[in-house]
Amino acid sequence: MPRPADPAIPPRPDPSRPAAMSAPDPGALLAWYDRHQRRLPWRAEPGTRQDPYRVFLSEIMLQQTTVVTVAPYYAAFLARWPSVKALAAAPLEEVLSAWAGLGYYARARNLHACARAVVERHGGAFPDTEAALLELPGIGPYTAAAIASIAFERRAAAVDGNWERVLARLFAVEEALPRAKARLRALALTLLPETRHGDFAQAMMDLGATLCTPRKPACALCPWQGSCAAHAAGAPERYPVKAAKSVRPTRQGVAFLAVRADGAVLVRSRPPRGLLGGMSEVPSTDWVEGGPADPALAAPMALEWQPLNAAVGHVFSHFALELAIWRARAPALTPAPKGHRWVRPEGFDAEAFPSVMRKVLEYIG
DNA sequence: TAAGCGTGGCT
DNA sequence: TAGCCAAGCTT
Structure with a gap:
């Protein structure tokens, strides 16, 4: 039950609001x-x-x-x-x-x-x-x-x-x-x-x-x-006052762009949760600060991999990525390794490629 | 509570 | 240019 203010006790001024200021209507x-x-x-x-x-x-x-x-x-x-x-x-x-x-x-x-x-x-x-x-x-x-x-x-x-x-x-x-x-x-x-x-x-x-x-x-x-x-x-x-932001680290990786004679590219799906969870990707090494120690160990299959003189840069919310491109040509009818699939460019739109992978695919050549 | 989680436009 | 910013949620 509200009661009238005691005239002997002046209302405490809101420290964030000058006395003459009206309440927001x-x-x-x-x-x-x-x-x-x-x-x-x-x-x-x-x-x-x-x-x-x-x-x-x-x-x-x-x-x-x-x-x-x-x-x-x-x-x-x-x-x-x-x-x-x-x-x-x-x-x-x-x-x-x-x-x-x-x-x-x-x-x-x-x-x-x-x-x-x-x-x-x-x-x-x-x-x-x-x-x-x-x-x-x-x-x-x-x-x-x-x-x-x-x-x-x-x-x-x-x-x-x-x-x-x-x-x-x-x-x-x-x-x-x-x-x-x-x-x-x-x-x-x-x-x-x-x-x-x-x-x-x-x-x-x-x-x-x-x-x-x-x-x-x-x-x-x-x-x-x-x-x-x-x-x-x-x-x-x-206003609003914001807490200081932490620095964004840079991670490095190598993407393996395998292009088959019919134009198809070797692709896989990422694990269902986490970064880019469930999305399609060109196979790559892990993305780590300092870069992978031996990228060749992560190649999805044995091919003549050629490092390109180019890298994809991409900024995620909590790290930046520099992704080098290694490319290889595969003969027609080459089967896809387990967990991978060949996708021709006409099929790209049906794939769930995140933006970073669209950048990688620019290097099909 | 804080970190993980995308992307593109703007300054 | 490099940071800031945009109708947040999950773990």
């Missing part, structure tokens, strides 16, 4: 959103509710990935697998092949596993609560809240990187990410409106993506400028 953000929302392929027409499968598909693809990159993949997936049942019925290899180039391939494996779980556990209909969504593979706190709010109008805080940046600035949070995540989530819960939960989630993302950007935020256009502690302090770009 969710209604002001929603009014801004009504005028400035982005039209994106996975968004429903204003005033209508989006198909949960489309929200799910787009949210998984958008994890750590830009709108521009996702758009063509989203269209291709939706055309090929228009429903969660269709996706669940697809072979994993086809899903990985369609995902190739988008990165973070565990997302594709989990997307497929999640579709199957929705069919098997929920009869093909996505559960409509944050808690039930959180039980599904590949769906974490953000995605569960995003689907619950956007597809089902549940009151939930879909705190992504945009929300975190907006909140860190509004409240001038000095604690550094990622440690500050719990604090930012608590602040998010205080801002949730009583209506329009899906719109609010997307309004926060649009605000972060278009005005409250990492660099050079457009504070003059912001509906919350008068409520923002970072703006009041004259240093919006100082």
